[in-house]
Amino acid sequence: MAKIVIDKERCKGCKLCIPVCPKNLITMSQRLNSKGYHPAEQAKEGECTACGLCYLICPDVAIEIWK
Amino acid sequence: MAKIVIDKERCKGCKLCIPVCPKNLITMSQRLNSKGYHPAEQAKEGECTACGLCYLICPDVAIEIWK
Amino acid sequence: MKKILGRPESMQDVSTIYCPGCGHGIVHRLVCEVIDELGIREKTIAVAPVGCAVLAYQYWKFDTTEAAHGRPPAVATGIKRILPDRIVFTYQGDGDLAAIGTAETVHAANRGENITTIFVNNAVYGMTGGQMAPTTLIGQKTLTTPSGRDPKLAGYPIKISEALAQLDGTTYIERVAVNSPKNILKAKKAIKKAFQVQLENRGFSLVEVLSMCPTAWWVSPEEALKWVEERMLPEFPLGVIKDKVTSNK
Amino acid sequence: MKKILGRPESMQDVSTIYCPGCGHGIVHRLVCEVIDELGIREKTIAVAPVGCAVLAYQYWKFDTTEAAHGRPPAVATGIKRILPDRIVFTYQGDGDLAAIGTAETVHAANRGENITTIFVNNAVYGMTGGQMAPTTLIGQKTLTTPSGRDPKLAGYPIKISEALAQLDGTTYIERVAVNSPKNILKAKKAIKKAFQVQLENRGFSLVEVLSMCPTAWWVSPEEALKWVEERMLPEFPLGVIKDKVTSNK
Amino acid sequence: MAKRLMMGNEAIGEGAIQAGCRFYAGYPITPQNELTAYMAKRMPEVNGVFIQSESELAAISMLYGASLVGARTMTSSSSPGISLMQEGISYMAGAELPCVIANIQRGGPGLGNISGAQGDYFQATRGGGHGDYRTLVLAPHSVQEMFHLTREAFDLADRYRSPVIILGDGVLGQMMEPMEIQPPKASLAKGGDPESRIQDPAKKDWILDGCQGREPRSIKSLILGENSLEKHNERLAEKYKEMEKEIRYEAVEIEDAQAILVAFGTSARICKEAMHRARKEGLKVGLIRPITLFPFPKEIILENAPRIKGYLTVEMNLGQMVEDVRLAVSGRCPVHFYGRPAGGFPEVEIIIEKIKEILG
Amino acid sequence: MAKRLMMGNEAIGEGAIQAGCRFYAGYPITPQNELTAYMAKRMPEVNGVFIQSESELAAISMLYGASLVGARTMTSSSSPGISLMQEGISYMAGAELPCVIANIQRGGPGLGNISGAQGDYFQATRGGGHGDYRTLVLAPHSVQEMFHLTREAFDLADRYRSPVIILGDGVLGQMMEPMEIQPPKASLAKGGDPESRIQDPAKKDWILDGCQGREPRSIKSLILGENSLEKHNERLAEKYKEMEKEIRYEAVEIEDAQAILVAFGTSARICKEAMHRARKEGLKVGLIRPITLFPFPKEIILENAPRIKGYLTVEMNLGQMVEDVRLAVSGRCPVHFYGRPAGGFPEVEIIIEKIKEILG
């Protein structure tokens, strides 16, 4: 059981986390954050393996991984 | 038949030409030039082979070789 | 549940001004993780450059200063010579380190100063809006090479790490990249090793990090990852360039 | 009888101010001989350094200018870009080229400027009275290393030619010495080749000449020849360091 | 002539190209980057040389090289980069080599910030490098003027064999305004060859080009021999005296003025506005805008001093040009100062208030 | 206390060491080489750091680093090398870092020659780098003074967190004179540890040393945020105002003087001689010798202006300090100038002649 927490205000919508997730768990939100970016969000909970790849590539340290 | 001509005023008495001469033809003059150096001079004429070694090493282009 | 990965202790809890997808953010984090892991946050003094990372002092939770453009190695020398038991590192862009700061880099390296340099090579001047860097690739378009870098007029992508490796004063030099999780892990290992070299008083260490600048490459962040892979790696091969500690390289 | 060897045409008929036994005189002459042999006196523009050779303009019979300390490569770049069909060379000491002028050297080389550099390495700052140069040997006493150069404090004799060879812009780099007739002949060959590289528009060429400075080494001129042989050569091995023209080196 | 919306930085670039400048070397720095980029694009189009140098030190030395073979040369930078050029500028002044240097000033000291400022007045007008040299300093205050003063700067540089500094600032460099690109200037149109990298080489009988058919020449700033350096410096001083022929300023409504503003560049624009507004309020105020900062238009300032109630010098610094105003006035009337240091802009309202105070 | 024959350059070095300077970085240049050599020899003896840097740019940046961790630092150079430091000095002024910089001036501009000169007065007193900063400038005129002014320079640098410039010249640097090496100064004797590389670190609550037990600090000259740079500059300006407390000068026989000489450094020595000779001829002449060039002793000059027939400023340049004299006098009496540019020395006879002209 693991999950990621994405800080919507920190996320700049670069999308780098999306292709790296082996489980395809991340998508972009339709909403804008206060800086005008569409932040990433976890699409499906539960399947996350806490592999950390999304954390590794995120240039804005916007992702936390919980287990 | 060859000889060298040493410009006494140009020579700074560094003595570099002396050991390089295979024929040991060069010595230092007892006289001082106007700069206070003892210039080199050709000790014996006639034996020079115009090999050019003394010319090559002279840092002050004070030596000419004639043949 | 417990947080198993998140913002390192050494990193301030603020947003950066970097563009979306900018490699600086990743490199900043790696440096902080390494400092945390080595437990040296309270004895570290960082020298920030002039370049996009000019604001690093806002992002790092340890003592920082900022050198004039190109002078971080000299500033770090001054610091380290007075406080040899502190950990001193410079963080520099390719313009800062390999253009205006070439002499300072070469000589701090040649003196074997016991400092660490994190050299962020993004093949461009980010901060000033995207001009040619000494590491800009052949054919790469920038504001100052509008038809692409022509080596006949503007020279070649500079191999400064290879050149530094020729100097007796350098102990450890490695080139890494931050364009994929795998490379990021390797980058972290290299950065850690570089700091360890300093901790063990072994002299000058440098890690060249190939890093993304989507903005001045005029590509999306995702394309920038590929750009590193396809365009930078052939010119700047990854790997250990010199290691006096563990090998005879 | 005919004069078969004597002052080259390109050399002014005056005394130099160099100390007795100074290598600069030999290197000056070699450069002039090569220029005569290539018949390029009237299209040569030389860039003199700040260093003992600062007065080269009095000794050479071709156009000369004098750069600020360390900047000859940049000055030569300016000249050559405007007049690409002139022959432009810099003449620089180890302080000028490898200390204050490191950045200019590295970047003119990396741009592959089609110029020639005669780099006179005498392991010391002659002109200012004998301070440490970047090429000063370990243990060598100078005014600024009164107990001998300690690499821990002052770094290592710099291998700038080897470092430059790593740059894609350099075409031909060789290290020679002027401490014996044999070496002087080789030095001349190298200098000639370097100018030929320029004449053929092949890019940056550099000849590092190990040269005597009896004054700041505190030895006699004769001892200075040995000093080159015994102390400099082991640190600075002679030979071609890079040659893109004739080999794959 | 049709007008074009142009940025100040680009106007400098175009002015240079029209003056026959065919050698530009520079290193990026905000807020002058558009100028470097402009030259990167335009130079190849006119057979010119563009080099992005490894540093500002290298840039000024490249100019030294290109100038001594006769090319019209330019570099540009902003405050910190100009500081790095001080040794090189001193060398060029010493060797009497012409060149044009644009300083698009930003906030200092140190890294400061990138807003417009006028903190480098002293450096520009008093030879910031070592030794007793000066350089001509031109201070445009509009995009149009950045264009045509740059164009003229090259003529002046050649005439006096001296570096000429264009002292702009981040506001002037970054702003856009409509301007006319006037036809190529006389000298180029008459004899110059826009394709050539060297304008009128025949007129430059001192340049190096290989000594074919003549004695070798040497260009340098090392001046040896008994008294030679002193004589050289005296000759330079005479040249600086002669430069007074080039003094330029704009005087606006000073005839009946009781208070006169003195300001250059961006501050002068602000002062113009303040003056017009003050005039509308009936205040008798005029403006003297020095266009050459060195040589400084001291005559006109001295002339008016005895009959007015005071000068108000307005600068974007803590008081630099005001010293030149005081030196010119030499106690003949009060000289007031209103300055906003780096990062701030003088305010029209405050200027008007201060005028009122002077007028009493 | 026994006297010792000492060279000016070495006196600076010894003064620095006695002040607790434990970091020196410099690059050789004539005519200050003896100072660099002295530090190379002495620094290791006192557990200090000596670095021969790769350039003057690097030297000033090394000072920046060593100062920001609390060391007392010095560099030295001569004119061209000081020009290269202008960016770095501006950075240190902006970041408010103390250091001492000795400029043993030589003839300029450019490479010039290596004789003594005073051509860098403007550069030193008006912040030759970019931006609105100033530095304290001290002008010794004897070997003894080179020693003790250097010693004090470090206290001043720390007190004001500012670079301090020792403005000497080739004559003062190279000359030897008997001097006393006075005992270590109070601050070092009282609490300082001559073995330590950092003097009184506790008093420097702004230095970096790793953030153990406190919030991280940052030292920089980048000043961002609305109005911050402006405020920073205003604060610097206040500091410069406060420095006026340090104004120093030597006034010799000015009480009854009808003409007063103003000169510093080597020119002041020459003026002293001229003055003594003139007095013997019965001429009522005095001398004001500014010891701080910035801040400039304008009060004393202003005070005397109304009652004398004129000032004569004597410099080894074409007229630099004379501007400060004119600014101080502001028209209240004539200000004359006699200068010999780089390579020349003012002559006693001519000074006396000029005094006579002034006295009518």
Next chain:
Amino acid sequence: MREEIVIAGFGGQGIMFAGTLLAQGAMEEDLQVTFFPSYGAEMRGGTANCNLIISDEEIGSPVVINSSAALMLNQPSLDKFEKRMKGKGLLIINSSLVDREVERKDLEIIKIPATEMAERLGNVKVANMIALGAYLKKSRIISLESVIKSLPKVLGERKRDLLEVNQKALREGGGLIK
């Protein structure tokens, strides 16, 4: 006539483009105009804003201290510039990215969901044009048509493909003002 305009938003919202376009339009109408960009303290990220002055008299400083009109494309911009507006000034707000009320009561306020509208037009980056269109229609300082005419020149060759969507956005913005 004299209008002092501030346009502000995030970097990337096309602030400079909108300003340049407006300046070009003013020039086409033979008015005096100055444009002055400001990237904040640095080039990257953060907010960007530009100052325009349009007048029928010679313009002094190009720097706007108190604006008579403001186009605020995000909230930080509003926070910064609201208090610096002249009384009765015209304030255009991108309500998509601002979720607070305007505090000043002496301004004329127009709220437009510009980002959302732009997304609907298929390009989030034309929010600037929507705001500009509205501003032009409301202020009548110059005609919307002059600006549309200037579009090709300012876009340049390389962005010719964006001509249409920008035009559309300008008109759509204008259309909001009745």
Next chain:
Amino acid sequence: MREEIVIAGFGGQGIMFAGTLLAQGAMEEDLQVTFFPSYGAEMRGGTANCNLIISDEEIGSPVVINSSAALMLNQPSLDKFEKRMKGKGLLIINSSLVDREVERKDLEIIKIPATEMAERLGNVKVANMIALGAYLKKSRIISLESVIKSLPKVLGERKRDLLEVNQKALREGGGLIK
């Protein structure tokens, strides 16, 4: 009392050493003294000269413009400084390296074959001491003994082995003056 001395010759002739020694001697006698070296325009080769002023009053400029005494160790030095001497000045000439007559008639001239004498003493470099010894004896500005006493200090540890020959040369020079 005030003496202004120029000592000049080639680099390598120990010009600076002679000057320093004289300065040290003057200091030992509690006189005011300044020493100022000048390497000509460059450090290498060429001529070297130094200026000394010895006085019982405070000394202004250390730079000698017209000297009251001159020790000229070679001809270029004589050529340069002869015309700059004060009337009645004392001119000591190294006749080994000067082969012209002095032109000025208003000087007191002493010619010494210093270089030849020095060679005879086994060290060509002590020509300076011979000239200095003669000067001291002639001028009586300070005593030869004070100078000899200063020798060890000025020579320093490293050149201690040269003490004797220098002493000898000083005395031999002094001995030339009856």
